[in-house]
Amino acid sequence: NAGVTQTPKFRVLKTGQSMTLLCAQDMNHEYMYWYRQDPGMGLRLIHYSVGEGTTAKGEVPDGYNVSRLKKQNFLLGLESAAPSQTSVYFCASSPLAGGSYEQYFGPGTRLTVT
Amino acid sequence: AQSVTQLDSHVSVSEGTPVLLRCNYSSSYSPSLFWYVQHPNKGLQLLLKYTSAATLVKGINGFEAEFKKSETSFHLTKPSAHMSDAAEYFCVVTPTVLSGANNLFFGTGTRLTVIP
Numbered sequence: 001n002a003g004v005t006q007t008p009k010f011r012v013l014k015t016g017q018s019m020t021l022l023c024a025q026d027m028n029h030e031y032m033y034w035y036r037q038d039p040g041m042g043l044r045l046i047h048y049s050v051g052e053g054t055t056a057k058g059e060v061p062d063g064y065n066v067s068r069l070k071k072q073n074f075l076l077g078l079e080s081a082a083p084s085q086t087s088v089y090f091c092a093s094s095p096l097a098g099g100s101y102e103q104y105f106g107p108g109t110r111l112t113v114t
Numbered sequence: 115a116q117s118v119t120q121l122d123s124h125v126s127v128s129e130g131t132p133v134l135l136r137c138n139y140s141s142s143y144s145p146s147l148f149w150y151v152q153h154p155n156k157g158l159q160l161l162l163k164y165t166s167a168a169t170l171v172k173g174i175n176g177f178e179a180e181f182k183k184s185e186t187s188f189h190l191t192k193p194s195a196h197m198s199d200a201a202e203y204f205c206v207v208t209p210t211v212l213s214g215a216n217n218l219f220f221g222t223g224t225r226l227t228v229i230p
Contacts, residue, residue, distance in 0.1 A: 004157070040123070042204060042220035043158075090157060102148065103218070105157035 002026050004106035006091050012112045013081040021076040021109050023091030031094045032074040033058075033103065034066060036087040043090065049074055050097070081113045116141045118207045120221035128229045133177075133192040135224045137205035140186065147188045148206040149179055152223075158204065164188065175199070200228045 007022040023032065030051050035043040045058030049068040063085060065077045074093075078085060088110050092103040121136040139145060146165045150158040162173025169181040175198075179190045188205060205221040 040222055042222045044220075045218070092158075097217070102160045102163060103158075105150075105159070107157045108155070 004091055004093055004104050006089075006106040006109050008109060009107065010110050012114065013078075014114055015082060017081050018077070018079050019081065019111075020078075021089055021091075021111075023074045023076070023093075023106060024072055025074075025091075025093040025104070026072065027093060027095070027104065028071070029093035029095050029104070030071075031097050032068065033092045033094075034064070034074065034076045035090045035092065036060065037090060037108075038087050046076065046089075081111075083113045085111065086113045087111060116143075116145070116207050116209060116217070116219045118205050118219050118221035120203075120205050120224050122224050123222065124225045124227070126227040126229060127195045129197055130194050133190070133195045133199065133226065135190040135203050135205075135226065137179075137188045137190065137221060138186055139188060139205070139207045141207055141209055143209035145207050145209060147179075147181060148208075149173065149177070149188075149190050150204045150206060152202040152204065154201070161190070161203075195226075195228045197228050197230065200226055202226075 004025045033048040034046040037043050044060045047066040049055045052071040055066045067075045088108050090108050091106040094101045094103045117140045119138045148163045149161040151161050152158045162171045164171045164181045172178045177192045202223045204223050208218045
């Protein structure tokens, strides 16, 4: 059981380039999330999805787009990368949302934008 | 409004001594609280969670936390630190009664160093 996987693990982009981060989960979870982690700031929610075909904005959505065409996959896109998007990106999933449901995290993608 | 304050950004202990990582929360609703651990270059792993049952919660690897409503605290403790406990720890709060997916609030993390 792989849980939550993320591709790629590392990436270096130049300003203005685009890329897509892939998250996959094999737990049949309804909810999926994308976070970014910056030093001293904890995790901040970028976008999330409550089911296949649905997405919603989180706390810091600007500069990112997402898609959830299949239940098991959640893609995060950067259309025109900026140095401010240098961060570690985590994907997570949960069966439902709410207090008693923990989120399961992937190993992260370290992105550097030069 | 919901928020979490982790009172120490860095805690250093000697191997075999007790660990205390402090977390205070603010919540307009009855909260659920979590502690996650993040080892270097790894994702976050759930240590334990409180969801309005017993106030003393036991987690994995010998960690436990006590929910104290009067002090709005949820401190993480372990009687004896092990080298493998060196990691970043995050306290997380969410209102139990709300089901929205955007209602998790993360603390800024506490880095635990264990000295041999």
